[in-house]
Amino acid sequence: MSDFTAPAWIDITATNPVAAREFYTQLFGWRLQLVEALNYALVQPDKNTLPGGIGQQNEVRPAGVVTYFSVPDLEAAVAKAESLGGRIAVPPWEVPGLGRMAIILDLDANRIGLWQD
Structure with a gap:
């Protein structure tokens, strides 16, 4: 049995976050709450929606979608990913008051997020 659980968060990074927010709002009916200081909109979860957010692409955050598990x-999950041939894209760091996260690259350089409460 694996220690990994279901997806916990989805992060969409866009070159034009305003357009992306409109797209996903209309496509999925997502309700968003904009955090202006971060230029990041939080997806308001419900029984059919995974929590997440839509933010601005920049030199540190490439455009794309990262699903966090x-x-x-x-640390053990990052080490295991590396032992299996994965690489660290963003080393573990603390989200104050919420948990810790890291982003790894799988064998095809897909960005996968890891989350620990």
Whole structure:
């Protein structure tokens, strides 16, 4: 049995976040809450919607979608990913008051997020 659980968060990074927010709002009926200081809109989850957000692409955050998966031990999950041939894209860091996260690259350089409460 795996220590990994269901997806916990979806992060969409866009070159034009205003257009992306409109697109996903109309496509999926998402309700968004804009955090202006971060230029990041939080997806308001409901029983059929995974929590997440839509933000601005920049030199640190390439455009794309990252799905975060919950793990019980972030360092162990990062180490396991590396032992399997993955690479670290964003090393573990703390989201104050919420948890810790990291982004790895799988064997095809797909960005996968890891999240520990």
